[in-house]
Amino acid sequence: xxxxxxxxxxxxxxxxxxxxxxxxxxxxxxxxxxxxxxxxxxxxxxxxxxxxxxxxxxxxxxxxxxxxxxxxxxxxxxxxxxxxxxxxxxxxxxxxxxxxxxxxxxxxxxxxxxxxxxxxxx
Amino acid sequence: xxxxxxxxxxxxxxxxxxxxxxxxxxxxxxxxxxxxxxxxxxxxxxxxxxxxxxxxxxxxxxxxxxxxxxxxxxxxxxxxxxxxxxxxxxxxxxxxxxxxxxxxxxxxxxxxxxxxxxxxxxxxxxxxxxxxxxxxxxxxxxxxxxxxxxxxxxxxxxxxxxxxxxxxxxxxxxxxxxxxxxxxxxxxxxxxxxxxxxxxxxxxxxxxxxxxxxxxxxxxxxxxxxxxxxxxxxxxxxxxxxxxxxxxxxxxxxxxxxxxxxxxxxxxxxxxxxxxxxxxxxxxxx
Numbered sequence: 564x565x566x567x568x569x570x571x572x573x574x575x576x577x578x579x580x581x582x583x584x585x586x587x588x589x590x591x592x593x594x595x596x597x598x599x600x601x602x603x604x605x606x607x608x609x610x611x612x613x614x615x616x617x618x619x620x621x622x623x624x625x626x627x628x629x630x631x632x633x634x635x636x637x638x639x640x641x642x643x644x645x646x647x648x649x650x651x652x653x654x655x656x657x658x659x660x661x662x663x664x665x666x667x668x669x670x671x672x673x674x675x676x677x678x679x680x681x682x683x684x685x
Numbered sequence: 686x687x688x689x690x691x692x693x694x695x696x697x698x699x700x701x702x703x704x705x706x707x708x709x710x711x712x713x714x715x716x717x718x719x720x721x722x723x724x725x726x727x728x729x730x731x732x733x734x735x736x737x738x739x740x741x742x743x744x745x746x747x748x749x750x751x752x753x754x755x756x757x758x759x760x761x762x763x764x765x766x767x768x769x770x771x772x773x774x775x776x777x778x779x780x781x782x783x784x785x786x787x788x789x790x791x792x793x794x795x796x797x798x799x800x801x802x803x804x805x806x807x808x809x810x811x812x813x814x815x816x817x818x819x820x821x822x823x824x825x826x827x828x829x830x831x832x833x834x835x836x837x838x839x840x841x842x843x844x845x846x847x848x849x850x851x852x853x854x855x856x857x858x859x860x861x862x863x864x865x866x867x868x869x870x871x872x873x874x875x876x877x878x879x880x881x882x883x884x885x886x887x888x889x890x891x892x893x894x895x896x897x898x899x900x901x902x903x904x905x906x907x908x909x910x911x912x913x914x915x916x917x918x919x920x921x922x923x924x925x926x927x928x929x930x931x932x933x934x935x936x937x938x939x940x941x942x943x944x945x946x947x948x949x950x951x952x953x954x955x956x957x958x959x960x961x962x963x964x965x966x967x968x969x970x971x
Contacts (some may be wrong), residue, residue, distance in 0.1 A: 602858070603852055603856050603859060605877070606855060606878060607877040608879060
């Protein structure tokens with residue numbers, strides 16, 4: 564995995580874990596990679612990996628089995644879907660509109676493009 | 686348990702290599718010792734390893750004076766120096782290492798030699814530059830000391846061997862937590878391994894901070910000179926430069942929206958380091 568230079572790595576690993584849960588790579592009650600695996604495979608400080616995992620524990624997406632490792636919490640996928648839907652406006656729509664304005668695209672033109680996106684995607 | 690530098694100074698003739706350095710290196714932490722050539726990194730490590738005496742101040746390892754037998758048993762510095770008779774064979778050197786490194790893992794050293802493709806039947810003096818470095822790196826990776834410092838560890842290593850070194854370093858750290866000090870100017874490739882950065886500049890300690898807090902904490906903002914002038918009025922500027930009418934400045938990343946016409950890009954550790962050093966160089970001149 565290549566990390567972007569500017570964002571804290573633990574946030575990037577947390578994102579990757581969330582993506583993995585969302586797409587089903589790590590099913591609920593399935594084990595996720597250990598801190599050591601992250602440190603060795605990605606050549607990162609274990610404290611960084613630990614921070615990412617702890618973040619997901621706080622969010623209720625992972626749970627710890629003592630002496631065994633970290634597992635995906637039941638309901639984690641649903642939880643992620645809901646929070647993604649909630650932040651969709653802020654994450655995508657705001658930026659989309661800002662860029663459309665910068666480029667001088669009208670409201671109607673943008674709406675037509677979104678329509679087209681749905682059609683092409685079907 | 687820690688390494689402590691208190692008010693350490695060291696000169697060589699008229700050159701002041703270290704100026705009043707005070708810092709604390711905790712146990713089981715990975716530090717990056719960063720600085721340009723001549724910043725004092727090697728002097729600092731040589732004092733820690735007991736090969737040099739500080740002119741003033743004191744250095745202790747878990748409370749024991751650096752250079753004392755007790756401190757020497759806890760610290761291992763991987764540098765240029767060869768610790769073995771030159772015509773000794775690599776294999777024999779690994780077996781002999783226990784004499785001065787009680788925790789040395791000779792079996793592991795032989796395995797690592799295989800991974801690196803180091804011929805252990807060769808004499809130490811006959812190793813190429815690259816394999817000479819690899820030989821010393823293996824000593825560091827297997828030394829079993831509580832505090833291990835690597836002085837420019839990957840110089841002369843090809844990309845594959847550098848990557849292998851970083852992997853083995855993390856494997857070793859996971860299996861046996863200890864303090865690792867990586868002195869390097871190849872910041873970009875080591876940045877992710879480091880928990881904390883210690884930045885030296887011309888013998889001064891410029892900054893000691895968690896690397897995560899430095900990533901993206903600063904950004905470069907650029908735009909037309911007249912807009913930049915207005916924008917930078919109330920900002921603390923780390924460094925700035927101009928190309929024609931375009932001005933670029935390194936400032937703290939406050940995340941606030943920028944005035945139209947200006948662009949921001951966050952800096953990684955290496956970029957931040959470069960800006961910081963440029964600024965420090967200007968201060969010296971000015």
